[in-house]
Amino acid sequence: MRQISPLSRRSFTTTSAPQPVRVLLSKSTDPYLNLAIEDWLFHHGQYDKQTLYLWRNEPTVVIGRNQNPWKECDVKALERDSIHLVRRSSGGGAVYHDLGNSCFSFFSDKSSYDKNKNSLIICDALRHFNITASPNTRNDILVNDRKISGSAYRLSGKRCLHHGTLLISTHLHNLQKYLYVGNPYIKSAGVASVRSPVQNLSHYAPMLTHDxxxxxxxxEFFHHYGHRCGVELLDEEEMKKIPQLSEAYENLRKWGWRFGETPSFEHKLQYTFLWGTVSIHLHSEEGRFKKVEASSEPPEVLEGLSSLLEGKAYDRHGLSEAMEMMEDRGSTVTQRRREVEEWLVREM
Structure with missing residues (x-):
């Protein structure tokens, strides 16, 4: 492979004629950058070419465009363990990425878009390692009824994207650690993930690596399209110099995109402490407290909290800020409020 500038449109091939295929490989493991590159390719790529983009990320949870992070993953655990949370621009469910998980993205125009062909390319590549895989009706790729790859899609006008993951040697226990099956107390307008039994490809081919x-x-991509080209190795610093890509990179990192794009939802909570029962019904829009119905026995514990929470970020910081603004009612009530805050932080 030869490293070329990401701005160059040359193809290194055996002939001087332009080639109808393009392959790019990211050298970065920054999830925000890799997804920004994907977004840049979707909007500004060469759609007269069948394009394949290959990449992988450091530990990250990626949620779908219309998903609720508080319902799909343990947001507090992600913050505690310095795991990235990224909202992608396509649909689909929540997935966990690490360096043992590889990602692929196929780009094409609408007239040549064929997700079944894309899946066949992946399955044929796995045959190189004596792994027999096949897609199911949802276009997940399975080996012995275990999911080793999931896909999501994005279509806009004539532009089409099919991207997916491949579990090579990912830390499977982190899937259970960071991803929820679903919080029954959250009623959300967002799209819920569908969980499936998974397995690493290294289980079937122990020597398999990302490279x-x-x-x-x-x-296999070259074989299926009958053409070859040079592989473009994308340098992190060079990619960040591209204005549209740099803008997409910064937007993906913003709280307003990762959390503020969350569809409206409700969260009902109740708990009985030694001193009394607390009931809270939280309504959230755009990642913020929209309406809060709170009651407690004795009532002074949560008196005034509802109005103080409205408009604040739906996280422990917004909650703590509101609790600190509550009127002082003495040491006993203050202690009880601390217990309520600790409970809410655990449950939210």
Missing amino acids: LLMNAITK
Whole structure:
């Protein structure tokens, strides 16, 4: 592979004629940058070419465009363990990424878009390692009824994107640690994930690595389209110099995109402390407290909290800020409020 400038449109091939295929490989493991590159390729890529983009991320939870992070993953655990949370621009469910998980993105125009062909390219690449895989009706790729790859899609005008993940040697216990099956107390307008039994490809081919699999996918991509090209190695610093890409990168990192784009939802909570019962019904829009119905016995514990929470970020920081603004009612009530705050932080 030869490293070329991401701004260059040359193809390194055996002939001087333009090639109808393009392959890009990211050298970065920054999830915000890799997804920004994908967004840039979707909007500004060469759609006269079948394009394959290969990448992987450091530990990250990626949620779908219309998902609720508080319902899909343990947001507090992500913050505690310095795991990234990224909202992508396509649909689909929540997934966990780490360096043992590889990602692929196929770009094409609408007239040549074929997600079944894309899945076949992945399955044929796995045959290089004596792994027999096949897609199911949802276009997940399975080996022995275990999911090793999931996909999501984005279509806009004539532009089409099919992207997915491949579990090579990911830390599977982190899927259970960071991803929820679903919080029954949250009623959300967002799209819920569908959980499936999964397995690493290294279970079937212990010597398999990211580089080996990316090479095999590239070979099958060339084979299926009957053309070859040079592989563009994307340098992190060079990519950030592209204005549209840099803008997408900064937007993906913003709280307003990661949390503020959350569809409206409600969260009902109740708990009985030694001193009394607390009931709270939280309504959230755009990642903020919209309306709060709170009651407690004795009533002075939560008196005034509802109005103080409205408009604040739906997280522990917004909650703490509102609790600190409550009127002082003495040491006993203050202690009880601390207990309520600790409970809410655990449950939210």
